[in-house]
Amino acid sequence: MRLFLCEKPSQGKDIARVLGAHQRANGCFKGAGVSVTWCIGHLVEAAPPEAYDERFKRWSLDHLPIIPTTWQVSVKANTSAQYKIVKQLLAVATELVIATDADREGEMIAREVLELCRYQGAIQRLWLSALNEASIRKALAQLRPAEQTRRLYHSALARSRADWLIGMNMSRLFTLLGRQCGHNGVLSVGRVQTPTLRLVVDRDREIERFTPVAHWVIEVHLSLAGQPFTAQWVPPDTAIDTAGHCIRQAVAQQALQHLKQAIVAHVLDVETLRIREAAPLPFDLSTLQEVCSRRLGFGVQQTLDIAQSLYETHKACTYPRTDSGYLPENMRDEAQAVLDALIISDPNVESLVRSVDRNLRSRAWNDAQITAHHGIIPTLEPFALDALSQDERAVYALIRAHYLAQFLPHHEYDRTVARFDCGGWVLKAKGKRIIEPGWHQMLQSDLSADEDEALQRSQLLPVLEEGTGCVVRQVTLKSLKTQAPKAYTQGELIKAMKGVARLVTDPRLKQALKDATGIGTEATRANIISGLLSRGYLYTKGKSVHASEAAFTLIDSVPPAIADPATTAIWEQAFDQIESGHITLDSFLAKQTAWVTQLVEHYRTKTLSMHIPGGPTCPLCGARMRQQHGKHRTFWSCTRYPDCRGALPVAAAASSTKHRRKPSRSKPPGY
Template sequence: MRLFLCEKPSQGRDIAKVLGASRRSNGCLIGPETIVTWCFGHLLETAPPEAYGEQFKSWSLDHLPITPAQWQVEVKPKTAAQFKIIKRLLSEATTVVIATDADREGEMIARELLELCKYRGPVQRLWLSALNETSIRRALSALKSGQETFPLYHSALARSRADWLIGMNLSRLFTLLGRQAGYDGVLSVGRVQTPTLRLVVDRDRAIASFVSVPYWEVEVHLSSMGQPFIASWLPPSLGQDEAGRCLHQTLARQAVQTIIDGCAATVLSLQTEHFREAPPLPFDLSTLQEICSRKLGLGVQETLNIAQALYETHKATTYPRSDCRYLPASMFDEVPAVFDALLKTDPVLRHALASLDRSLRSRAWNDAKVTAHHGIIPTTESANLARMSELERQVYELIRSHYLAQFLPHHEFDRTQVELECGAERLTAVGKQILVPGWKGLLYENTEEDEPNYKSQVLPVLQQGTQCAVDDVELKSMRTAAPKPLTEGDLIKAMKNVAKLVNDPRLKQKLRDTTGIGTEATRASIIKGLIDRGYLLKKKRALMASAAAHTLIEVVPIAVADPGMTAIWEQALDEIEAGRLTLDAFVAKQANWITQLVEHYGSLTLSIPIKAGPTCPMCNASMIKRKGKSGPFWSCSRYPDCKGTAPIKKDTPRP
């Protein structure tokens, strides 16, 4: 009997339908010589510290570090019944086809079960990028050998064990040290969550320490041959800061008067550059989450859930947890089928699809840049838009537009920069002339922030020596603005592009082409976990770190909170996946590092900078304990101006 082991029931039903496994049984679907069964995500979990000794039930510095010699897993209580079904089916199987999600976590979900149930038979791998019938049939005809994807399992195990070593040991270590210093909360430390938290804490610090500085701009309204345009005053080098801003009001006022007195500005020089902007690539998950955060106000987990529903439930788009924005060259042959499916899904597209050039082969079709997955695109199967929620439809349309953009020309424009002189003052004007709207036209809305009007204006015909009339001069009083709080989309982008935040040039170069902090599959859950633990507070779209988060970042070792360090760990996991580093060597190195940290910090006395209660959910101020009719509660320290409250909860001493 050949057993297909899927990651979740919906996936199992889709594969079973193609295999003809239609007879229902307990926890599986049965077909001729084939059975399809499924997990509910991870059925197993790494055993807690007490599984390695009763003494580890209590938290004590004397018990640290905890480094298992033989790692153990346990069946999750909620999924014990399904585990028993899979165990029985594995004992009867002659061949197992792993049909979990095509990534390292999917590999681990299946392989841990095979190992715990002592399955020793042949293993094959079904590698799916979409769950529509055509994609499943194609993948079934090209099954991979189990050995080919086995390194993914070791990579996932390495991630899991490193997370366990750091989370269990350092959470206990710093919580216990915090209690000695008078802090009664839990200081939860994680290999990925702590560096992620550091990004938000650093932004909060930058906002808190920011000092706004006044500066002045002079906007000059000019015209030539009756056509108006706007120019900006260029302060002299001695009167500007490093950003080119004028910090002296007197200097700006003098410039205004000089320009007014001059009555006309003379063109000194013109420089025109031609630009061709290629269509945006199809989405990977991070970019989709970033754009959905900015355009639709969605949280990153919400975006992932919607993308997963479009993939699993609606069969409208391909595998969502992709870290790649490119497409295999072979998929270009499927373009007609995708277009047909899009038209059946949404007949309103008929005119738009007819205007596309299906023969265009954009930069997206590039085998050399395709990883284990390809960009997120529509499938060759039509979908039912009426069954989608409004948000699902909006996300689907974003994915669709990125795909259709591949069949539109480049966006082409000329950008002209003009330098003018008025009296002794220098002015500059920038103009943009769109030559070919291309992909920014009918089907696709630009994902970048709109340019200021004066940078996208159409200039009149100018040449050196042209005299332009001064119609108006405006002195603008401005102030430098503090950095904006991070949104979930901003945080995802920062996690992915962590190399920009690293100063060490050698480390920066190593990180430039890596995935950064976390993976496409885990970043959303990391952010959600930080919010659920109360480390991150969400006010509308903005994220802010709580008082406990600031405490944690103050006391943990720099290396633990360093975004560059965790990205190097992720790089090591890629090395395991590639077979250039062994699981045992990686875990041993992590265990040795943890031992050194425990030895160093275990004898130190921490200075806890914040002993306050939680942060007010309404205004982000600190909270203090007050007594009410029903007992003590947290109240905003700004009461009665702010009436935010929160219940007092006891922290459970568990990382």
């Protein structure tokens, strides 16, 4: 009997229909010589420390480090019934096809079960990029040998076991050290979550410590042959800071007087460049989350859930958990079918779809740039658009627009920079003349805030030549102040996690991380942010994300290396190297074990220098309270919640806390 092992029931149902396995049984579908079952995500999980030794139930510094010699997994209680069904089917299967999600995590979900059940039969791999019938049939005709994807499993095991070693040991270590200082809560440390938290803590500190600097700008309104335009005064080098701002008011005032007396500004020189911008690639998951956060106000987990629903439930788009926006070159032959399916699914876009040039070939089709998965695009079969929710329609529209943009010309424009002599001072005017709108007409609403603002500020200059005189109409001096950095939104935090190499200053690390995937993966970044929010380390305010007092306490307490995003990004590189066969799982874990052991021994006898947030005592049980950030207000909540539901408004507790020392947010050692 041939058994297909899927990740979720919905996948099992789709594959079973194509295979002709129409008989529904308990936890599976059956057909002639074939069965299809599923895992419901992870059926097994890494065993907790107490599974290795009963004494580990009690947290103690004497027990650390906890290093398994033989790794164990245990069946998850809430899916144990499905595990029994899978185990029974594996016992009678002569051939297995792994049909879980085609990524590192999907490989682990299947192979963990196979190892625990000691399956010894033949194995093949089904590699799916979409769940519509045509894609399933194509993948079934191209089954891969199981050995081709085994290293994906080893890479996933490396990630899982590194997370376990750091999470179990470091969380226990610093929670116990924190208790010695009077901190009663758990200090949760994670391989990915802690560096992610560090990004937000650093940004919040940067905002908090920011000191605005006054600077001055002079705008000069000119005209030529009745066409108005604006130029800006260029301050001398002796009056500007490193950002080019004029910080000497006296110089600006002097220039203002001279410019106001001028009647004509003469052109010194003009430079015009023709710019050709290629269309942005189809979405990878991170870029989709970033755009949805900025344009639609969606959280990153919300965007992932919607994209997953478009993929699994509606068959409207391809696999979403991808880190690549490129497309295989052979998918170019399917473009006609995809475009036709767009019209059938939504007749309202027929004129839009028919306006694109189906013969154009964008940079997106490039086999050399494809990783495990290609960019997120619409599927080549029609679907029921009416079945989509409003939010699903919005995300689908973005995915569709990015695909259609591949069949539109480059966005072309002339960028002109002109310099003028006006009363002995230099002015500069910039202009933009659109030559070919190209893909901009499709993705205008998808531009970033900075691009959108620049587009709105762009002006059309008159025809200027050296020596041409332009009439001075008005001169205005503006007093401005530099702006603090903006707080992260969830989408911008995803972007920072992915592009962590940009934040690294060490030149050796920067080079090593040049092509790294950053912190976490496309499949895990949303879960990391959601976890930090649910644990109270992060909270949202409008669209922005901020670090709580507990987050500052944690980041100031843990070793700098654990909180350093570069460390985690290097580990992600190691996972990729395990997948490619350049290093082994055992060698990676040996280094991780030695490093965790070294950290435990170094910090075991240390006394943490940490700030304990000073909250009032709970009126119900007398325990310490902590500040929580609700949807409409900030309040004090008992640290024993949910066992105790004591709460106080901040104002009511002010009298008991006003004499306490202001929280210190000094830089941690080695910052």
